[in-house]
Amino acid sequence: MTHTLERSTMTRLLLSACLLTLAACGQASAPAGPATxxxxxxxxxxxxxxxxxxxxxxxxxxxxxxxxxxxxxxxxxxxxxxxxxxxxxxxxxxxxxxxxxxxxxxxxxxxxxxxxxxxxxxxxxxxxxxxxxxxxxxxxxxxxxxxxxxxxxxxxx
Ligand SMILES: [Cu+2]
Structure with a gap:
């Protein structure tokens, strides 16, 4: 039971990290610095x-x-x-x-x-x-x- 809870918490953390990354990518014009x-x-x-x-x-x-x-x-x-x-x-x-x-x-x-x-x-x-x-x-x-x-x-x- 404890094990399952830990895993679900871990999954949630990973998910929110991915969402943050996506948001950051969406705002920046490009991942490798500004396009010139x-x-x-x-x-x-x-x-x-x-x-x-x-x-x-x-x-x-x-x-x-x-x-x-x-x-x-x-x-x-x-x-x-x-x-x-x-x-x-x-x-x-x-x-x-x-x-x-x-x-x-x-x-x-x-x-x-x-x-x-x-x-x-x-x-x-x-x-x-x-x-x-x-x-x-x-x-x-x-x-x-x-x-x-x-x-x-x-x-x-
Ligand atoms: Cu011409």
């Missing part, structure tokens, strides 16, 4: 031709699996995440409506000829040497603000 995304090499093409759209490129490295879900910039009315795809033998670009997957610890480059950030409805032309503030929003990590340099990217191979 490092951003490097942010660059936007200049618009000397008077067009009100341009492409921006950068490299993202997420500390844990994440997703770039949106981009904003005060210099443009609209910013989208674009992919390049071939349709009827023609290279087209289209919006990645579900964003861009970022595998844990892997550098993901948005580069000419591939995925890029599209700034549309630019409020003024962008000249080389200027800077463009970009705010990147992720599924897990806190939003990251960067200042992209305006300049020509190295020629794509």
């Amino acid at each position: 995304v490092a951003v490097s090499d942010a660059l936007c093409r200049p618009t000397p031709n008077g067009r009100d759209v341009t492409g921006c490129y950068l490299t993202l490295t997420a500390s844990q699996a994440d997703r770039l879900i949106s981009v904003g910039s005060p210099v443009s009315g609209l910013a989208q995440i674009h992919e390049m795809k071939t349709e009827n033998g023609m290279m087209m670009m289209g919006e990645l409506k579900d964003g861009l997957a970022l595998p844990a610890g892997e550098a993901v480059s948005l580069a000419p000829g591939g995925n890029h950030i599209m700034l549309l409805q630019l409020k003024q032309p962008l000249a080389a040497g200027e800077q463009v503030p970009l705010t990147l929003t992720f599924e897990h990590a806190q939003p990251v603000g960067v200042r992209a340099a305006v300049g020509q990217p190295p020629a794509a191979s």
Whole structure:
């Protein structure tokens, strides 16, 4: 009888410990520390031709699996995440409506000829040497603000 009581008390203790752990996990964004995304090499093409759209490129490295879900910039009315795809033998670009997957610890480059950030409805032309503030929003990590340099990217191979 005593033995049974002890076991049931032990079970209750274990159960409440599990519930506490679950609650703690539910509140934290991730068990292995806060999710972060490092951003490097942010660059936007200049618009000397008077067009009100341009492409921006950068490299993202997420500390844990994440997703770039949106981009904003005060210099443009609209910013989208674009992919390049071939349709009827023609290279087209289209919006990645579900964003861009970022595998844990892997550098993901948005580069000419591939995925890029599209700034549309630019409020003024962008000249080389200027800077463009970009705010990147992720599924897990806190939003990251960067200042992209305006300049020509190295020629794509
Ligand atoms: Cu585009």
